[in-house]
Amino acid sequence: xxxxxLHQSYLNRRSNSFRSPTSLDSxxxxxxxxxxxxxxxxxxxxxxxISLVLGFRFSRLVFFxxxxxxxxxxxxxxxxxxxxxxxxxxHTIGRTLDPGANGTTVVATATKSSRVVVGRHGIRIRPWxxxxxxxxxxxxxxxxxxxxxxxxxxxxKSSKMVIAVTPTYVRTFxxxxxxGVMHSLMLVPxxxxxxxxxxxxATNETGLIIAKSGLRTIHVGIDQRMPNTWEDRSKLEVFxxxxxxxxxxxxxxxxxxxxxxxxNMHSMELFDEIQNVKWFGTVSVGILAHSxxxxxxxxxxxxxxxxxxxxxxxxSSLPVQGPACNSTDQLIGWHxxxxxxxxxxxAVYIDDVAAVLPQKLEWSGxxxxxxxxxxxxxxxxxxxxxxxxxxxxxxxxxxxxxxxDPSMVEPLGSCGRQVLLWWLRVEARxxxxxxxxxxxxxxxEITVAAKRTPWPDVPPEPPTKKKDQMPLSxxxxxxxxPKQQQHPTKIRKxxxxxxxxxxxxxxxxxxxxxxxxxxxHQERN
Amino acid sequence: xxxxxxxxxxxxxNTFSSxxxxxxxxxxxxxxxxxxxxxxxxxxxxxxxxVFVYELPSKYNKKILQKDPRCLNHMFAAEIYMxxxxxxxxxxxxxPEEADWFYVPVYTTCDLTPxxxxxxxxxxxxxxxxxxxxxxxxxxxxxxxxxxxxxxxxHDFGACxxxxxxxxxxxxxxxxxxxxxxxxxxxxRNHVCLKEGSITVPPxxxxxxxxxxxxxxxxxxxxxxxxxxxxxxxxxxxxxxxYARGARAAVWENFKDNPLFxxxxxxxxxxxxxxxxxxxxxxxxxxxxxxxxxVEAVIFGCIPVIIADDIVLPxxxxxxxxxxxxxxxxxxxxxxxxxxxxIPPEVILRKQRLLAxxxxxxxxxxxxxxxxxxxxxxxxxxxxxxxxxxxSVYLRPGEKLLNWTAGPVADLKPW
Numbered sequence: 001x002x003x004x005x006l007h008q009s010y011l012n013r014r015s016n017s018f019r020s021p022t023s024l025d026s027x028x029x030x031x032x033x034x035x036x037x038x039x040x041x042x043x044x045x046x047x048x049x050i051s052l053v054l055g056f057r058f059s060r061l062v063f064f065x066x067x068x069x070x071x072x073x074x075x076x077x078x079x080x081x082x083x084x085x086x087x088x089x090x091h092t093i094g095r096t097l098d099p100g101a102n103g104t105t106v107v108a109t110a111t112k113s114s115r116v117v118v119g120r121h122g123i124r125i126r127p128w129x130x131x132x133x134x135x136x137x138x139x140x141x142x143x144x145x146x147x148x149x150x151x152x153x154x155x156x157k158s159s160k161m162v163i164a165v166t167p168t169y170v171r172t173f174x175x176x177x178x179x180g181v182m183h184s185l186m187l188v189p190x191x192x193x194x195x196x197x198x199x200x201x202a203t204n205e206t207g208l209i210i211a212k213s214g215l216r217t218i219h220v221g222i223d224q225r226m227p228n229t230w231e232d233r234s235k236l237e238v239f240x241x242x243x244x245x246x247x248x249x250x251x252x253x254x255x256x257x258x259x260x261x262x263x264n265m266h267s268m269e270l271f272d273e274i275q276n277v278k279w280f281g282t283v284s285v286g287i288l289a290h291s292x293x294x295x296x297x298x299x300x301x302x303x304x305x306x307x308x309x310x311x312x313x314x315x316s317s318l319p320v321q322g323p324a325c326n327s328t329d330q331l332i333g334w335h336x337x338x339x340x341x342x343x344x345x346x347a348v349y350i351d352d353v354a355a356v357l358p359q360k361l362e363w364s365g366x367x368x369x370x371x372x373x374x375x376x377x378x379x380x381x382x383x384x385x386x387x388x389x390x391x392x393x394x395x396x397x398x399x400x401x402x403x404x405d406p407s408m409v410e411p412l413g414s415c416g417r418q419v420l421l422w423w424l425r426v427e428a429r430x431x432x433x434x435x436x437x438x439x440x441x442x443x444x445e446i447t448v449a450a451k452r453t454p455w456p457d458v459p460p461e462p463p464t465k466k467k468d469q470m471p472l473s474x475x476x477x478x479x480x481x482p483k484q485q486q487h488p489t490k491i492r493k494x495x496x497x498x499x500x501x502x503x504x505x506x507x508x509x510x511x512x513x514x515x516x517x518x519x520x521h522q523e524r525n
Numbered sequence: 526x527x528x529x530x531x532x533x534x535x536x537x538x539n540t541f542s543s544x545x546x547x548x549x550x551x552x553x554x555x556x557x558x559x560x561x562x563x564x565x566x567x568x569x570x571x572x573x574x575x576v577f578v579y580e581l582p583s584k585y586n587k588k589i590l591q592k593d594p595r596c597l598n599h600m601f602a603a604e605i606y607m608x609x610x611x612x613x614x615x616x617x618x619x620x621p622e623e624a625d626w627f628y629v630p631v632y633t634t635c636d637l638t639p640x641x642x643x644x645x646x647x648x649x650x651x652x653x654x655x656x657x658x659x660x661x662x663x664x665x666x667x668x669x670x671x672x673x674x675x676x677x678x679x680h681d682f683g684a685c686x687x688x689x690x691x692x693x694x695x696x697x698x699x700x701x702x703x704x705x706x707x708x709x710x711x712x713x714r715n716h717v718c719l720k721e722g723s724i725t726v727p728p729x730x731x732x733x734x735x736x737x738x739x740x741x742x743x744x745x746x747x748x749x750x751x752x753x754x755x756x757x758x759x760x761x762x763x764x765x766x767x768y769a770r771g772a773r774a775a776v777w778e779n780f781k782d783n784p785l786f787x788x789x790x791x792x793x794x795x796x797x798x799x800x801x802x803x804x805x806x807x808x809x810x811x812x813x814x815x816x817x818x819x820v821e822a823v824i825f826g827c828i829p830v831i832i833a834d835d836i837v838l839p840x841x842x843x844x845x846x847x848x849x850x851x852x853x854x855x856x857x858x859x860x861x862x863x864x865x866x867x868i869p870p871e872v873i874l875r876k877q878r879l880l881a882x883x884x885x886x887x888x889x890x891x892x893x894x895x896x897x898x899x900x901x902x903x904x905x906x907x908x909x910x911x912x913x914x915x916x917s918v919y920l921r922p923g924e925k926l927l928n929w930t931a932g933p934v935a936d937l938k939p940w
Contacts, residue, residue, distance in 0.1 A: 117770075118690050118691055118694060119691075119767070120764065120766040120767050120771075121766050121767075121770040121771040121772075121855075122766060122771055123765060123766060123771040123774040123775050123778060124771065124775045124779075124856065124858060124859050125775065125778045125779055125859065126779055126859035126860070129778065129779040129780070129782070129783075129859070130782070130783075131783045131784065131785060131862060132862070132863070135785075135862050135863060135866040135867075136784070136785060136866075138866040138867070139749045139785045139862075139865070139866045141870070142749070142804065142866065142868075142870050142873060143746070143747060143749060143804065145870040145873075145874070146746050146804055146870070146873065146874070146877070147745040147746065147747070149874050149877075150742070150743055150744075150745060150746065151743070153742075153743075154741070154742050154743035155743065
């Protein structure tokens with residue numbers, strides 16, 4: 001009852017909102033009801049007030065946002081009406097915008113005035129605050145120009161030619177490795193001669209790869225074939241490098257000799273850094289001793305950790321080879337790769353599934369002035385052995401063997417603190433197959449029909465067992481059968497499927513034929 | 526605390542380090558430099574002027590410093606190093622009769638809050654007290670009423686002695702200093718806090734610290750525009766638009782997503798190194814038109830982009846700021862990218878060559894001990910160029926120009 005009265009009075013008040021309070025009072029029939037009406041009136045007024053205040057507050061905000069983001073908002077005067085405009089003086093209103101003219105007139109009138117207004121300023125935001133591609137390009141041109149100028153001023157005044165020496169031989173991963181090194185050499189901003197020494201004679205295959213570089217190349221072949229063991233391979237590679245040095249000596253190539261193995265990775269700073277070498281320099285080489293077998297690697301890692309704990313020789317386990325310096329950047333010794341964790345576990349044969357370890361000091365960590373090799377050169381230092389009379393059969397192991405006094409070597413790359421190149425030997429199995437020049441011709445016979453994608457759920461039974469297929473486990477990397485994945489989203493209700501799935505493969509469709517054949521692949525080794 | 530514009534910069538300076546010479550090993554070719562006063566950057570002031578240093582009770586200088594040694598490292602430290610320099614300088618004379626200039630060593634800015642911000646509330650009374658002292662103990666002040674005296678007032682708004690611009694303008698330059706020559710960092714044309722004849726100096730930046738962060742000059746400059754610092758000072762300017770007259774906020778709003786602009790409020794530890802890897806360094810105004818970025822940009826060879834209308838730059842009569850920097854009007858901040866990318870590369874390279882000039886860098890620094898051509902010497906050169914004093918600066922006997930009772934009543938209380 002009370003509730004209905006309350007409701008009625010409310011309605012009453014609503015309908016008579018323009019009546020005067022006295023008439024409202026007279027229209028109600030009880031003092032209790034009158035109180036309730038007054039209460040509602042006060043509540044209403046309160047709500048009105050709140051909404052008024054909020055509305056005012058938000059209108060200011062909206063006003064602010066509207067104006068601060070619009071393009072026409074390039075105002076410079078305070079816009080808040082309640083804020084006094086704080087000009088320094090009245091002259092600012094009729095000011096000229098030309099600073100020079102302004103300055104002179106002000107000095108003339110000898111009054112302290114400024115065109116700069118103290119107080120609130122707008123935040124100028126342009127309508128489309130995004131970079132203009134043309135300007136971005138211009139900025140990059142400026143950056144490029146500045147850097148070029150820096151190079152001209154602080155770079156090498158006269159750059160020396162780089163003579164890169166690379167021993168190689170035809171194998172599965174030759175194209176992979178040689179192309180990588182070739183691309184690095186192609187980026188070198190100095191004159192460059194690339195001496196490629198090939199075991200087993202100079203082949204067209206190697207020739208074709210290095211011809212693509214457009215570099216000046218000298219392709220030398222030696223008769224010996226690359227042996228199967230890592231140890232013998234290293235020895236032959238030393239012989240091949242010496243062969244290249246002999247070419248340098250005979251042709252009197254003038255520049256800096258670097259040993260770019262086809263499995264090195266070079267940072268571009270290396271080529272700038274070796275320009276600083278006077279006679280015989282060395283840089284740090286990052287060693288990526290890997291193991292083909294994941295389990296093997298984990299084991300060796302654990303073992304290494306144990307050893308670290310036991311011996312607490314963390315520094316020696318850093319996989320870096322290179323010069324060791326004292327605090328005054330003098331060469332005091334060498335960091336060599338810690339082979340202990342790999343003891344008895346390293347690869348002997350090239351296709352062993354085990355860690356491949358570097359030599360004590362890899363040749364790629366050394367650079368030398370080619371004049372050291374010349375028969376006659378000015379100011380040739382006395383601490384170098386005569387290259388002409390050097391007998392490579394007498395245990396030339398590292399480039400230090402070329403020197404009488406290895407302490408004269410110049411450490412480069414912030415005294416070996418910068419690793420400027422990396423060493424990683426990855427080779428395929430010796431009996432692995434690859435198409436000559438990595439050109440697939442004739443086409444592979446394995447075909448999953450294009451129409452049949454996505455892949456069928458059940459891998460189709462290779463129906464061509466009769467063909468002389470190389471088992472995958474034997475390292476034939478040519479054939480890859482992708483693993484089928486189930487696509488739950490593809491499974492639809494039969495109703496829809498009947499309409500739409502004309503070209504969709506049914507999950508049980510096994511008509512796809514997969515051929516895995518290598519019979520056409522020429523065996524190269 | 527409107528001074529918190531300086532907080533970030535101050536953070537850079539707050540490690541206490543002994544100051545030593547800033548050795549510059551520049552090999553870049555440079556060209557001769559002339560400012561508005563001609564080729565004066567490498568002038569030697571010795572023999573061209575004599576300065577008498579008043580001996581004040583230590584409560585005006587040494588005691589204040591003992592109370593807070595942080596004063597040695599903040600960006601207003603020039604007032605301290607100036608005195609140290611003059612005491613051992615060959616231009617100093619012990620005979621006040623032969624002096625051309627008189628120096629009053631008062632450390633008015635060395636009154637720091639716990640956060641390290643200088644609040645110059647006591648400065649006017651302290652300055653007044655010092656002037657009263659020299660006026661009563663020596664005859665030289667009354668001879669000219671300060672026209673041949675100079676004071677170092679490195680605070681935000683110089684001798685207006687208030688950190689808020691409006692209040693500073695309201696106060697004006699301390700009445701007692703109206704005839705003296707002021708050496709100050711504040712510089713804005715036609716501003717009541719910069720009187721004619723003042724010498725604008727760079728803010729103090731720690732030379733040794735900067736030197737220890739030098740990287741090889743061949744390091745490629747790969748950042749187009751660099752800035753670290755506040756865009757909004759929410760604490761002191763919650764509405765926005767007062768701080769930096771909206772210019773810093775405009776930089777952020779227009780270029781926060783522009784990959785050419787390396788801008789942020791975070792001060793990285795590699796701040797100095799990054800400046801050496803940048804082509805343009807933004808030097809927008811903050812609460813005051815100047816900031817230590819000007820010095821840092823010059824030292825690190827980064828072209829200063831000066832966004833502060835009507836700024837008066839340090840030693841503008843000796844340093845060709847127009848040639849080494851880029852000036853952008855505050856209203857043009859939204860077009861900063863267009864303005865900077867349309868500068869011809871040759872102009873940019875010339876600016877960099879000029880910036881590489883060692884004497885330019887030297888003039889921006891207050892090294893300990895002083896070195897030829899440094900900021901101390903530029904101040905002396907500036908003073909020497911004002912010589913000889915006009916006859917009119919010397920007052921007739923009995924003539925009084927200064928009103929000793931002018932200014933707010935609070936300033937008249939004894940210090």
